[in-house]
Amino acid sequence: MTNASQIREITPAELLSELEAGKELFILDLRNGDEFAQWKVEGIHGPVETVNIPYFDFLEDEDANIARLPQNREITLICAKGGASEYVAQVLESRGYSARNVKGGMQEWAVLYGAKTVVDAGRFSLLQFNRVAKGCLSYLVASGTEALVVDPGRHVDRYVAAAEAKGLRITGVIDTHVHADHISGGHELAAKLGVPYYIADGDMKGSPLPYTELKDGDQVKVGDTTVKVLALETPGHTPGSASLLVNDGYLLSGDTVFVESVGRPDLGGKAKDWAYDLFETLFAKLEGVKDDVLILPAHYSSSKEVRADGLVAERLGNIRAENEAFHVGDKEQFVDYILNDLPVQPATYDTMRLVNRGEVQADEEKAFELEIGANKCAAKHHGH
């Protein structure tokens, strides 16, 4: 049996780099079927070949399960925390297979945030963070020496570090809406830095957390006036959803518009009302936004929504031309289309909203458990 110290390891960050580079991997996921169904390592540019064999199944019938694996390719093993995958990697190596272990397992993959530059124009720059396990996107909007963070995840150190690395001072934090699929780091980050936490009243009213109300037409300044964050009230996904038009060229659309879908309006129990709102938002509110504006959403659910450069972004004009939701027809047909076939709402979403409104507390362990699973924020979910 190969010595444990000889099993090759790959960190989640390195794994992400390989997927971003389009490397063709073979993944053996050793978690049980339920966990695998909730979330797994997804390819960035397309599906990644994956076999799910719970490690205890592997133990029960090593021969039969090994026969399912390729002998001429490197096998990348992952489990919940990295222990079982290391063990099975040793077994594979001892039987002549090429195996390497994802260090820290899904637990580490789950909190990995990739970061990519959307634009870097000297004084103005925009960075997209991607929490790949969940498909959650957040942003650092910088001008001069100042920056705003938009829709941060709860691992606020990622944003602090990114700002520091670029010599920026975070002067404000914005949540485009009260999120249901992840725990926002918005309040925590703002409180930690002593800066305002901006969010619209619609979702946050009555919350015990302090916030600065974001209203339609507000301009949040950052750095010199080259960056104007114009808040457009864009209800539909939630009543308080806001989209942020940055420098007239980038629309941080929250969960209103995605690259391939639109936000689901049923997460508040008023699906039909909010679906009508969503129609107004997409066809009236956003009508004045030019085709050339780049849509930068808060979520994605498929590698089909990722551009060749690895960013989740699309010209509004292309979205208008290709996104199904924009072609359904009149208001009534749109509402039917949206409400038909909505994905199941995960059980944790109600609780997460309460956490984000500051009405329920969650320690690290509870937070991790609540956040298990890829996001289900879109009205239509496409496979990879």
Added chain:
Amino acid sequence: MSEFATAITVDARGLACPLPIVRLKKAVDGLTSGEVAELVATDKGAAADVPAWARTAGHDLVESRNEDGIFRFYIRKR
């Protein structure tokens, strides 16, 4: 207190995945049909996997308990 005699106890407290199930399997493999093995574990992940392992392996999970974070499982060998 268990109502049945356990032929062997696997103390996997403090051990992380996959050791609890690796050791449990080894213990059960060494029993004769009908005998019961007890697993004591603290690892939550392993605890969640024990019922699924028992199903796959065809053994009976006759009882499982969570005593304030200490998980006890009683597996009867098929």
